[in-house]
Amino acid sequence: xxxIAASPLxxxxxxxxxxxxxxxxxxxxxxxxRDLLGGLARRDVRLRYRQTALGVLWVIIQPLIAAGVMTxxxxxxxxxxxxxxxxxxxxxxxxxxxxxxxxxxxxAGSCLTGNANLVSKVYFPRLILPxxxxxxxxxxxxxxSSIMVFLMFKxxxxxxxxxxxxxxxxxxxxxxALGIGLYASALMVSYRDVQFILPVMIQLLFYxxxxxxxxxxxxxxxxxxxxxxxLAELMRDLxxxxxxxxxxxxxxxxxxxxxxxxxVFVLGAVTFKRMxxxxxxxx
Amino acid sequence: MSSDVAISVRGLSKAxxxxxxxxxxxxxxxxxxxxxxxxxxxxxxxxxxALSDVNFDVNDGDVVGIVGRNGAGKSTLLKILSRIxxxxxxxxxxxxxxxxxxxxxxxxxxxxTGRENIFLNGQILGMRKREIDAAFxxxxxxxxxxxxxxxxxxxxxxxxxxRLAFAVAAHLNPEILIVDEVLAVGDAEFQNxxxxxxxxxxxxxxxxxxxxxxxxxxSVLCNKGLLLxxxxxxxxxxxxxxxxxxxxxxxxxxxxxxxxxxxPGTGEYRFTSVSAGRQYYDGGDDKEIxxxxxxxxTSVGAMYFSAHxxxxxxxxxxxxxxxxxxxxxxxxxxxxxxxxFTTPWLKPGHYRIxxxxxxxxxxxxxxxDACALSISPVLPYRYTxxxxxxxxxxxxxxxxxxxxxxxxxxxxxxxxxxxxxxxHPDIRHPDSRQSLAESST
Numbered sequence: 001x002x003x004i005a006a007s008p009l010x011x012x013x014x015x016x017x018x019x020x021x022x023x024x025x026x027x028x029x030x031x032x033x034r035d036l037l038g039g040l041a042r043r044d045v046r047l048r049y050r051q052t053a054l055g056v057l058w059v060i061i062q063p064l065i066a067a068g069v070m071t072x073x074x075x076x077x078x079x080x081x082x083x084x085x086x087x088x089x090x091x092x093x094x095x096x097x098x099x100x101x102x103x104x105x106x107x108a109g110s111c112l113t114g115n116a117n118l119v120s121k122v123y124f125p126r127l128i129l130p131x132x133x134x135x136x137x138x139x140x141x142x143x144x145s146s147i148m149v150f151l152m153f154k155x156x157x158x159x160x161x162x163x164x165x166x167x168x169x170x171x172x173x174x175x176x177a178l179g180i181g182l183y184a185s186a187l188m189v190s191y192r193d194v195q196f197i198l199p200v201m202i203q204l205l206f207y208x209x210x211x212x213x214x215x216x217x218x219x220x221x222x223x224x225x226x227x228x229x230x231l232a233e234l235m236r237d238l239x240x241x242x243x244x245x246x247x248x249x250x251x252x253x254x255x256x257x258x259x260x261x262x263x264v265f266v267l268g269a270v271t272f273k274r275m276x277x278x279x280x281x282x283x
Numbered sequence: 284m285s286s287d288v289a290i291s292v293r294g295l296s297k298a299x300x301x302x303x304x305x306x307x308x309x310x311x312x313x314x315x316x317x318x319x320x321x322x323x324x325x326x327x328x329x330x331x332x333a334l335s336d337v338n339f340d341v342n343d344g345d346v347v348g349i350v351g352r353n354g355a356g357k358s359t360l361l362k363i364l365s366r367i368x369x370x371x372x373x374x375x376x377x378x379x380x381x382x383x384x385x386x387x388x389x390x391x392x393x394x395x396t397g398r399e400n401i402f403l404n405g406q407i408l409g410m411r412k413r414e415i416d417a418a419f420x421x422x423x424x425x426x427x428x429x430x431x432x433x434x435x436x437x438x439x440x441x442x443x444x445x446r447l448a449f450a451v452a453a454h455l456n457p458e459i460l461i462v463d464e465v466l467a468v469g470d471a472e473f474q475n476x477x478x479x480x481x482x483x484x485x486x487x488x489x490x491x492x493x494x495x496x497x498x499x500x501x502s503v504l505c506n507k508g509l510l511l512x513x514x515x516x517x518x519x520x521x522x523x524x525x526x527x528x529x530x531x532x533x534x535x536x537x538x539x540x541x542x543x544x545x546x547p548g549t550g551e552y553r554f555t556s557v558s559a560g561r562q563y564y565d566g567g568d569d570k571e572i573x574x575x576x577x578x579x580x581t582s583v584g585a586m587y588f589s590a591h592x593x594x595x596x597x598x599x600x601x602x603x604x605x606x607x608x609x610x611x612x613x614x615x616x617x618x619x620x621x622x623x624f625t626t627p628w629l630k631p632g633h634y635r636i637x638x639x640x641x642x643x644x645x646x647x648x649x650x651x652d653a654c655a656l657s658i659s660p661v662l663p664y665r666y667t668x669x670x671x672x673x674x675x676x677x678x679x680x681x682x683x684x685x686x687x688x689x690x691x692x693x694x695x696x697x698x699x700x701x702x703x704x705x706x707h708p709d710i711r712h713p714d715s716r717q718s719l720a721e722s723s724t
Contacts, residue, residue, distance in 0.1 A: 016366060016375040039406040043392060043399070050394050121389040122407055123366040193311040277369040280362065281299065 040132035108181025179264030230257035289490040290341040295373035348505035355511040379458030388448030393437035418454040426450035496597035551580035557653035566628035589639040628679040
């Protein structure tokens, strides 16, 4: 749609053309607006717990309660195995990864409609909006991780070298979440139905991924279909990195999941850029 | 490209596609259902040209007032120039850093403190963090909110809120500044301050594009004018020329051609025609506006009407909200009605009427510039005076001047002055009217 080109004069020259066809991601422009990305991320973090009595403690309390409920329902009542670690630590580790994925996806999906006034009144690279969600998701992850360390210590789990691979799994989770989120947010500009479909989809994915149970529980005949969900392999790998569980990553499925996550991210970003020009007119 | 051109616009058009026939689908389900029921129906869509083939150049340091009626394409033009929306055809070149301010306080968040909002808003407007750091004290000073920097802006008075928002924008410091009608907010004192700031921006040699309905602001601020009419450039040149043509146009053209669905509001009801009872009224007459309203959506329950009467300078002379006189109206498919109002004696000229339909929850239809009426050049006063005696004010008042005898005595000399005989204007006395033409020319 537009670009900042070097001009023979000292002044910046901005040229706007009626655009068509493929639009590049324009990384240089995104970099120019990095302060805005930081500002929006800071706004999200500040606002979330403003006027709450417990403040940032909620970042810890929420997954603790969730893990507690999961431990009772799936560990105590349903007696699901947890690969040799206490079920509570198992559930908490799973939730670390799952929450990173689910909250990023949820927030990315509504980032355009939630900031409609910005989109229709100010210019900035629209990709800034979904990207500004990542820092706050990572902060939540970091805070909850401190509890994880405590839980591991209590359960006597030694960290292993596998932990070094954690950033890889997290990046893939984030890319997958952002990829779907980018597509969903662009679609939500025209069709608000997406805001109702998305939570249902996330709920399905929660049970369709090995979050509360282990991959070993999935019957062999179903595995070939089950593993098509890239989250299946990533959840196993994440727990392997954190808890040192006995089921190591399967390199073929890791490659497949990585390809899907990166593919979904690129496709989401390209779709987003292509639909971007219509946002202000439709929103 | 010559070095003194700041903005060059060539062959610019913007088309919006709007659905016709009132059937609108806002959810996927409705769209799918409609497709299933009517598989062979072609989508009835109409193209609406908000701008068509607009060409103009703006030189460095020019302050251009963009004027035109509502729907002439002013806002679309600004949105394209600020890259919020994309042109359908054409090309634009901007030489210099562009800052645009289409709304005061975009991105302000009520829960954030003044300090936090200054940074966030600055970043949203395209400032770098260190630029905001540098301008921070000046911004706070301009807005006068020092004491409340760490208070959430939701606790600010609306005046403080607007001041802070404008203060950030005023320190944007771009080479090309694009401003849309932001002076329409705030009290008179603040508006003057804003106007002063804009003048300073203009004086410092930067290029400014300024949209306003207030011809006074335009004539004070701008040296060039661009008049848009139905999406095309009707005039581009000195500001006086643009204002004169704008004023000459207003009040004469019929507006029935405009698509009601493009107007603001939720649109369950739309005014379909609005017309003045007579083309000409005397200033003190009872005036009547006739209108018809058509239902285009679901029932909304009780509604009320409102009308604004605006003079040529864009100032609202009267706001006539039916709630003030206890009138709410039940809905029905088609309504016709009339709106009658009396005013103090209006000064001769053209007036336009903005009409509104509202329900408790908000705006249903906002028909700006719905109709116009003209006040004949007849004065309520007995005597004719030179033009400077009539130049100011919005209405003609019924007034009396008296000089107190005692005071006159104190001044020894002129105690015999003929105080009681100074003219009583016998307002609304038919015989006392003078033609304005005699007195003004």
